[in-house]
Amino acid sequence: MRERTSPTSRQTWWTRAQASPFLPLMLSERYKDTNIAFIGAVLKETPTIVTPTGVAGLKFLDEAEAINRYVAELKAKKVRAIVVLIHQGGVQTSYAGPTNPLAGPVTGTAIADIVARLDDEVDVVVSGHAHQFTNAILRNRNGKEILVTQAFSAGTAYGDIDLDIDRRSKDVVAKSASIITTFADAGPGLTPHPEIAELVMVAEETVAPLVNRVIGEAQASILDDQNAAGESALGNLIADAQRASVGADFGFMNPGGIRADLDAGPVTWGDLFTIQPFGNSVVRMNLTGQQIYTLLNQQWLNQPFPRILQISGLTYTWDNNLPIGNRIVEVRKNGVPIGLTTVYSVAVNSFIAAGGDNFTILTQGTNLVGGLVDLDALIAHIETLPQPFMATIEGRITRLH
Numbered sequence: 062m063r064e065r066t067s068p069t070s071r072q073t074w075w076t077r078a079q080a081s082p083f084l085p086l087m088l089s090e091r092y093k094d095t096n097i098a099f100i101g102a103v104l105k106e107t108p109t110i111v112t113p114t115g116v117a118g119l120k121f122l123d124e125a126e127a128i129n130r131y132v133a134e135l136k137a138k139k140v141r142a143i144v145v146l147i148h149q150g151g152v153q154t155s156y157a158g159p160t161n162p163l164a165g166p167v168t169g170t171a172i173a174d175i176v177a178r179l180d181d182e183v184d185v186v187v188s189g190h191a192h193q194f195t196n197a198i199l200r201n202r203n204g205k206e207i208l209v210t211q212a213f214s215a216g217t218a219y220g221d222i223d224l225d226i227d228r229r230s231k232d233v234v235a236k237s238a239s240i241i242t243t244f245a246d247a248g249p250g251l252t253p254h255p256e257i258a259e260l261v262m263v264a265e266e267t268v269a270p271l272v273n274r275v276i277g278e279a280q281a282s283i284l285d286d287q288n289a290a291g292e293s294a295l296g297n298l299i300a301d302a303q304r305a306s307v308g309a310d311f312g313f314m315n316p317g318g319i320r321a322d323l324d325a326g327p328v329t330w331g332d333l334f335t336i337q338p339f340g341n342s343v344v345r346m347n348l349t350g351q352q353i354y355t356l357l358n359q360q361w362l363n364q365p366f367p368r369i370l371q372i373s374g375l376t377y378t379w380d381n382n383l384p385i386g387n388r389i390v391e392v393r394k395n396g397v398p399i400g401l402t403t404v405y406s407v408a409v410n411s412f413i414a415a416g417g418d419n420f421t422i423l424t425q426g427t428n429l430v431g432g433l434v435d436l437d438a439l440i441a442h443i444e445t446l447p448q449p450f451m452a453t454i455e456g457r458i459t460r461l462h
Contacts, residue, residue: 095226096140100131103148104190106365109419110317112412124149125178132180141232142224143183149175150191150211159223160208160237162198167209171365173199181205184233185222189214196220196240208236218242272331276440280449283323287316287369290379290460291360295323296371298452299337299435300408302442304373307345307432309408310394312373313356315418318410318435319371328443337436341410346426348407350399354389355422361385363419370420372457373408375399380461390461410435 104110105121128145135143151169167173172188176199179186185208188195192214198206212218218240225235245251253261285295296314304312321335348356357377361367362385378390392399399405409423411431416424432438443450 094228095142095231096138097142097144097224097226098135098140099144099146100128101146102128109363109365109417111417113416113424125175128183129178129180132182136182139231141182141230142226144185144187145179145183146187147172147175148188148190150188150193151195151209152191152193153195153197153211155194155240156196157239159239160196160198164197167195167197167199172209176200176207176209177202179207183207184224184236185210185238187211187220187222194218194240196238208238210238210240212240213242216243272329272334274330275327276330276333277328277443277446278449279323279325279328280451282325283452285316285319285322288454290458291367291369292454292456292458293319293371294452294454295319295336297373297455297457298323298442299439300371300373301452302439303343303408303410303432303435305442305445306343306438307406307408307430309345309374309406311353311375311405312408313413314371314373314410315413315420316368316371317418318412330440333439333443334436337439339412339435341412341435343408343432343435343438344411344414345406345408345428345430345432346414346423347404347428348422348426349401350392350403350405351401352422352425353392353399353405353407354401356420357389357392358386359420359422361388368418368420369458376457376459378459378461382462408432 102124103121105123107121108116108119124147128147132143149172151167151172153167154165156164169191172186176186179201181201181203183201183205188209188211191211193211194213195209195211197209199209200206208222210220210222212220220238221241222238223236224233226232227234283295283298285293287293287296293316296316296319299319300312300314303314304310318339318341319336320338323332323336357370357379360369375392375394376396377392379388380390381388383390394405407426412418413420414423414426414429433441
């Protein structure tokens, strides 16, 4: 981030700020005679995207309301230049160069709603979460223009933000940004530092026997892409693996826990770790048929977007025209409708077993038994398959309308 104080001088200034895990964090940096404040915040829905037990007892506030509370404190201290860092974001068609107010819109109502409700003193919002590009001017409800940026993810880009700050008023009078990619195919820095290169080489050699161990061979690419009903080939493979690992009637896998596709050809430990990197364990529990209906209905209920579980051992039909909370038409095992009072064993990972992703009904499961780490369950399952192995979309989930 560059800061230029006008009208008499120009300086370059860089800083970093770390967001609080659950409440806004206020930092104030001073460059010569200019104070710049940073307010860091995360999602109010944080308990639904992390293991709930990890944030038990914490209260997550509305983002805009909490940020504005700190803005009021800053204004009382005569701080006028304010930057918000928030783990929420949208999507915009990417472009090169400085902020273009005429560029395409930012889609994603969550970040737009937050920005719309921010205090007029907020000048910049550095966003994330969506892992996409954003370099836009959005207006709050009073018409104040706020610069909103998002620099993709995983260090593939950074936001280069320019602020013009009036030395007399201490306020931002102009702002712009460029999202600059960091792909090492042009420009300076293409030659690794010798000491760092040696350190990386030693680390890679140490883990190579594990990472490069071949587990099996995929006949064709197995993708995480869901069809219109919400089913994916890779999801089926993972759900099958978890169900088999604990001998359950059914398996349910949250889609957010699948982080990459599986390419055709030799499949290594490293490939599978990339797909399931979180280290969750498989949990077997008992649910009634009615609770399974509730679980499947929670794919839409109190969710920021539909979270369609990947399934094994069952099939079901859902109707998009039915109201949220009551979209499941019928659940079947071996083609026969399940009984609402019948008790079934199910396999899930420890994240959603604790109510993660808002699948709260799973916290009511009984007779819980821990199993393998999810990655180990997937490895063990693939090793039992005829090689080369394959997984496909089979029609486990049917959508009406």
